Amino acid sequence: MTISVGERLPEATFMTMTADGPNKLSTADVFAGKTVALFAVPGAFTPTCSAKHLPGFIEKSAEIKAKGVDTIACLSVNDVFVMDAWAKSQNAGDEVVMLADGNGEFAKAVGLEMDGTGFGMGVRAQRFSILVKDGEVAELNVEAPGEFKVSSADHILGQLDGVSA
Numbered sequence: 001m002t003i004s005v006g007e008r009l010p011e012a013t014f015m016t017m018t019a020d021g022p023n024k025l026s027t028a029d030v031f032a033g034k035t036v037a038l039f040a041v042p043g044a045f046t047p048t049c050s051a052k053h054l055p056g057f058i059e060k061s062a063e064i065k066a067k068g069v070d071t072i073a074c075l076s077v078n079d080v081f082v083m084d085a086w087a088k089s090q091n092a093g094d095e096v097v098m099l100a101d102g103n104g105e106f107a108k109a110v111g112l113e114m115d116g117t118g119f120g121m122g123v124r125a126q127r128f129s130i131l132v133k134d135g136e137v138a139e140l141n142v143e144a145p146g147e148f149k150v151s152s153a154d155h156i157l158g159q160l161d162g163v164s165a
Helices: 027-031 047-059 061-066 080-089 105-109 153-162
Strands: 013-018 021-026 035-041 071-076 097-100 113-115 123-125 128-133 136-142
Touching: 013 080, 021 027, 035 047, 035 153, 047 061, 047 071, 047 080, 047 153, 061 071, 061 153, 071 080, 071 123, 080 097, 105 123, 128 153, 136 153
Parallel strands: 035 071, 071 097
Antiparallel strands: 013 021, 013 097, 035 128, 113 123, 128 136
């Protein structure tokens, strides 16, 4: 079942790259006491994800944070090394926290996994965005298959105009 607005995010462990190597982050580490714009992509280095999705959040990060967002986080069912290489290739810097959901456990727990086996990708996260306030879903935007509209940085910016941060 897909998570809904008003529900708390499930406990999960993400991997992120630090100067000292891979590091585990819990749901609480990422979301507790913060307003977070989380967006998920089907795969690092894939066309729409690399040309539009991640670049949009990097480009609009100052505007998003100016509206009360503490953290912008990108999630993908890729390993931490791929997520780190992708962040570097996109010059993400500190603008976007890259969360590796390597086994897809978070995507499955929120009911937003997709079967990409027909494309040789295995089970991945759907393209979505969630505005999270202190671990609770304030806005949920799930893309229709093949679409890129409601999970964009511009869409989140519009929602932030109507959501107190």
